[in-house]
Amino acid sequence: MPLVNAKDMLIKAMEGKYAVGQFNINNLEWTKSILLTAEELKAPVILGVSEGAGKYMCGYKTVVGMVKGMIEELNITVPVALHLDHGSFEGAKACIKAGFSSIMFDGSHYPIEENIEKTKILVNTCEVLGLSLEAEVGSIGGEEDGVVGMGECADPAECKQIADLGVTMLAAGIGNIHGKYPENWPGLSFDTLEAVKNTVGDVPLVLHGGTGIPEDQIKKAISLGVAKINVNTECQLAFQEATRAYIEAGKDQQGKGFDPRKLLAPGAQAIRDMVKTKMEIFGCIGKAE
Numbered sequence: 001m002p003l004v005n006a007k008d009m010l011i012k013a014m015e016g017k018y019a020v021g022q023f024n025i026n027n028l029e030w031t032k033s034i035l036l037t038a039e040e041l042k043a044p045v046i047l048g049v050s051e052g053a054g055k056y057m058c059g060y061k062t063v064v065g066m067v068k069g070m071i072e073e074l075n076i077t078v079p080v081a082l083h084l085d086h087g088s089f090e091g092a093k094a095c096i097k098a099g100f101s102s103i104m105f106d107g108s109h110y111p112i113e114e115n116i117e118k119t120k121i122l123v124n125t126c127e128v129l130g131l132s133l134e135a136e137v138g139s140i141g142g143e144e145d146g147v148v149g150m151g152e153c154a155d156p157a158e159c160k161q162i163a164d165l166g167v168t169m170l171a172a173g174i175g176n177i178h179g180k181y182p183e184n185w186p187g188l189s190f191d192t193l194e195a196v197k198n199t200v201g202d203v204p205l206v207l208h209g210g211t212g213i214p215e216d217q218i219k220k221a222i223s224l225g226v227a228k229i230n231v232n233t234e235c236q237l238a239f240q241e242a243t244r245a246y247i248e249a250g251k252d253q254q255g256k257g258f259d260p261r262k263l264l265a266p267g268a269q270a271i272r273d274m275v276k277t278k279m280e281i282f283g284c285i286g287k288a289e
């Protein structure tokens, strides 16, 4: 199946009260693990690419080539969207040109008027080209220079202004943060989520910072309109732990010499296990059948 935009899968998820997983990719092994797991579990999937990961993987055209090649060579039949994660305005334009099927423009750090202005331009472009577009209001917290922000809550009125532009999906800050949650994290703000949902209506909502949110809070968020959940750090941690265990067991020293395929295999398997666990929680297994 060719790359698809994320619109249909998210509308179905919102109506069916489950969420599609966005798993961020960083290299070939991660991409392969996520695609194989989605296919095995018959789940639609979104591959997220940050601008940094895009650069690391030799640019957006390389990413598009790799993902399209894998979909064909691995006989992936479930819907797959290739999505820019937290894109800048310039990054969004570059990914559109390179052949991504879905774009996130993160204008949350701009004054709302500028966020609206830039998002509007991209809504028009994506509409013409048949791509899906995610916008953000109320920045998602996370670690910056060692300081962990608690996550801002979006203003529902601003969410409506952005949603009304015709975006496919909306990321609204509800106290969620990227990376590991601090001990004193107060949890998701369901009051904010409900208020946002009530003002934006039928636009699927996106929950960033899917690492470490307790299962009951994820399920409640889905019941209140979240149809896409992003996971990155948890895959990184799983990959790191499995690779470290393999090296510490001295297994990389066995055989004729250094074999990157063997060294990376436990990490790749750990990502498959992690994706499966998340998909079970999100309820998206079997939804591509």
Ligand code: 13P
Binding pocket: 024, 048, 085, 086, 177, 178, 179, 180, 207, 208, 209, 210, 211, 230, 231, 232, 233, 234
């Ligand atoms: P985590 O790294 O916390 O899983 O968040 C991922 C994310 O939201 C990417 O946009």
